[in-house]
Amino acid sequence: MQLLKQENPNIIDRIEQFEGSIFLNVGKQIQRISLKSIQYVKGYGDYMKVQCEGKSHTVHITMKNLEGILPSSDFYRVHKSYLIRLDQIEKITSSHVEINETFIPISRNNKQELLSLIPWVK
Structure with a gap:
């Protein structure tokens, strides 16, 4: 049983x-x-x-469905197996993001987009 489904157009209204x-x-x-x-x-x-x-929490749901539920303004899929909350990033290396002392891999294809989503000074 899935309480929230991606095809529900009012999911953002319900989250609010x-x-x-x-x-x-x-x-x-x-x-x-x-x-x-x-x-x-x-x-x-x-x-x-x-x-x-x-x-x-261990949840029975696919990554695609969960990604569709979570607000894209706050969450980003950095790797095929990982979604992160952007404001939790502590460090970014050439191949990982660090969140609460946990190293999460960044795919090469997603790194540039991730960098464009966060406020950083070059």
Whole structure:
């Protein structure tokens, strides 16, 4: 059972209605997760590890569906298996992003676009 579906055109309105939260299937429960608490998402096939501040949740959803639900202004897919929340980036190296002492790979194709999304001085 998926509470929020990508094809629902009012998903952004619903996220705003619930004060920046989404509801996801976590085990046998439907859990409310604040978007601001999400640091990154790591994909494992049809399961995602949603890493939040202080804990993680394993969610049965595809990366494509989750990417369609999360606001693109706040989240970016840096690698085929990773979505990150842009304001959680601490460092960017030639091949990784660091978020809370976790190194997340950046694909070569996505690095330039990522750099264009963040405020940085050349």
